[in-house]
């Protein structure tokens with residue numbers, strides 16, 4: 610089995626001497642702002658790629674956005690794979706009992722009566738997060 614994306618991005622951070630704490634923890638305002646700038650740059654590049662319609666460019670910039678997002682998780686000590694699994698679990702509860710999702714006029718899938726929201730705090734606690742304690 611190939612290593613997870615989380616594993617790969619953490620490997621990059623360790624190789625480049627970037628922050629990669631072992632458990633969830635807050636970061637400095639400077640680092641938080643830096644991460645936002647990096648993500649913003651990649652989202653802008655993705656917008657340009659999307660407008661161009663060039664599939665290679667779109668794929669590259671999509672991957673850059675996701676890689677940076679994972680990197681931001683890494684600097685916060687968050688295992689994003691586990692958080693994404695929890696979001697997926699919640700999303701899969703969106704369809705109603707008939708198995709059919711309700712949709713907004715633009716096609717977005719809406720939350721049905723059976724919807725179970727994600728418990729991100731529980732996922733972070735399982736990773737060693739101590740809210741109110743050491744972060």
Ligand SMILES: [Mg+2]
Pocket residue numbers: 651654669670673
């Ligand atoms: Mg890029």
